[in-house]
Amino acid sequence: MNHSDHPYSDLLPDIVMDAVEAQGFYCDHRLYPLNSYENRVYQVGVEDRTPLIAKFYRPGRWQQDQIQAEHDALLQLKEAGVSVAAPIVVNDQTLFHHNGFDYSLTNKLIGDVPEAGNLDHLYQIGELIGAIHKASTSWSLPERPYASNLSRIERASQQLLKDSCFPTSLQTEYVKTIEQLLLASKQTVERSNQNNVRFIHGDCHRSNLILSEGLMTALDFDDCRMGYAVQDIWMHLSDANERQAQLSELIEGYESFCAFDTRELDLIDVLIAERTIVYTAWIAERWSDPAFPKLFPHFTGKAYWEQHLADLNRILDDWGNWR
Numbered sequence: 065m066n067h068s069d070h071p072y073s074d075l076l077p078d079i080v081m082d083a084v085e086a087q088g089f090y091c092d093h094r095l096y097p098l099n100s101y102e103n104r105v106y107q108v109g110v111e112d113r114t115p116l117i118a119k120f121y122r123p124g125r126w127q128q129d130q131i132q133a134e135h136d137a138l139l140q141l142k143e144a145g146v147s148v149a150a151p152i153v154v155n156d157q158t159l160f161h162h163n164g165f166d167y168s169l170t171n172k173l174i175g176d177v178p179e180a181g182n183l184d185h186l187y188q189i190g191e192l193i194g195a196i197h198k199a200s201t202s203w204s205l206p207e208r209p210y211a212s213n214l215s216r217i218e219r220a221s222q223q224l225l226k227d228s229c230f231p232t233s234l235q236t237e238y239v240k241t242i243e244q245l246l247l248a249s250k251q252t253v254e255r256s257n258q259n260n261v262r263f264i265h266g267d268c269h270r271s272n273l274i275l276s277e278g279l280m281t282a283l284d285f286d287d288c289r290m291g292y293a294v295q296d297i298w299m300h301l302s303d304a305n306e307r308q309a310q311l312s313e314l315i316e317g318y319e320s321f322c323a324f325d326t327r328e329l330d331l332i333d334v335l336i337a338e339r340t341i342v343y344t345a346w347i348a349e350r351w352s353d354p355a356f357p358k359l360f361p362h363f364t365g366k367a368y369w370e371q372h373l374a375d376l377n378r379i380l381d382d383w384g385n386w387r
Contacts, residue, residue, distance in 0.1 A: 070353055071123045072104055075165065083162035084108050084118055087154045087169060099271075101355050102346075103286065107172060116152070117170040131166060132159050133207035134285050137200070137263065144199040147192060147281040149173060149274075173283070175276030180302040183313045188280040189273060190317025193265070193296045196282065198321040200263035208289035210261045213331070213338045214249055217242070220338075220345035227348040231366045234373060241376050242341075248383055249334040256330040261290045268296040293318075294328035298335055304382075333383045340379065344372055 081091040094109030104120045121131060135158040138150040151158040151168040160167050178185035221242045224230055230238075265272070266287035274281050297314050301307045311329075318324050347363055350356045362368045 071164070072120075072353065072355075074163065075104055075120055079163050079165075080106050080108065080118060080120070083120075083160065083165070083167055084110070084116060084169065086162055087152075087160060089113075089116060089169075101350070101353070101359060114174075115172045117149075117172050118167055119170070120165045120167045123165070127207075128159060128166060130207045131168075133205055134288055135159060135168065137203070137205065137288060138285055141196060141199055146195045146199050147279055148196070148285070149281060149283045173274050173276055173281055175274040175281070177270050178273055178275050178280065180270060181306060181310060183309065185275065185280075186300055186310055186313040187317040188275070189300055190297070190314040191320050192273070192280045192282055192317075193268065193293075193314075194318035194321030194324075196265065196296070197262060197293055197318075201322070203263045205263055205288075205290055210290040212253075213334045214246060214253065217246060217249060217338050217341055220342045223345045224341070224348060229348060229351070229364045229369075231369050233366075234369055238373055241373060241380070244380055245337045245341075245376060248380065249337060252330055252334050252383075256327050258292060258325075258328060258331065260292070260325060262293060264289065264291040264293065265296050266291060269299045292328050292331060293324060294331055295335055297324075298332045299339075301332075330384075333379065337376070337379050340372075340375055 077095050080095060081093070084091055090111045092109040092111050094115070096107040098105040098107055098117070102125070103122050106118045108116045108118050110116055135151050138148050139153070139158070141148045142150040149170050151170055158168055178189060225235065225238065265282060265285055266289050267284070268282070272282065272284045274283060297318065300314055301310050303310065315324050347356060347360050351363070
């Protein structure tokens with residue numbers, strides 16, 4: 065595919081600034097691309113105020129009603145006093161359109177990413193996740209419904225097996241490993257007997273949080289959907305040797321706002337397997353985007369796939385050790 069055919073090839077600096085100015089803000093021509101590959105996100109300098117964050121949604125990924133559901137959720141959370149980065153409202157709108165792109169604007173927050181494994185930070189993260197889940201207890205979010213972990217694993221693994229980058233020499237072993245992961249996941253899901261899906265951030269890793277003057281704030285709800293509470297918690301477990309202490313802080317902070325069903329801990333292995341496979345399938349799906357070959361230069365080599373397979377087998381070897 066010719067990279068110039070990619071939709072983001074038309075997102076030039078002048079287009080970004082024109083989009084911001086169309087909402088009544090006057091750019092000072094300081095424009096910095098931020099670390100985002102699924103969407104395109106820019107810090108835009110604006111006269112007489114702090115910079116704005118302009119987020120241009122990947123064409124075709126979400127329907128407009130799905131993006132609006134995210135925005136509405138953030139505004140409701142903010143109104144409930146939860147510390148989230150909500151979109152700016154201009155003329156009763158948060159989702160704007162310019163030159164073929166859907167985009168939103170958010171005020172820039174100045175702060176730091178929380179430290180991995182810092183127990184005080186983990187307690188605050190637990191508090192923030194608990195506050196989000198408490199404020200959204202009654203939500204159903206039909207635009208972003210629950211998708212079963214098993215179906216996501218199956219769909220992503222089938223996509224990878226068909227990808228041109230996948231080495232045929234690893235296909236038999238990969239299929240066997242996926243079958244084992246699906247069986248273990250199915251047994252785990254059935255044993256945990258969980259049906260309490262709720263509104264979740266969906267991609268709640270450290271880089272989507274910011275700590276500013278002691279306040280933890282959640283950013284980028286692009287993957288928000290209905291799911292299990294543990295989905296927003298497990299990604300903060302950064303050290304296998306310290307995970308019980310880390311988990312204790314996260315849950316203690318969480319339960320400052322709402323109860324946590326510890327049976328959900330059994331789902332962590334399923335979620336790890338899902339994320340590992342879906343993440344790799346995401347790279348394959350986005351390979352025509354010129355940003356991705358630059359970010360993942362080894363994706364087309366056999367060594368990458370051997371490591372991916374080794375990671376999946378390691379998940380199987382560690383299965384069931386989260387309690």
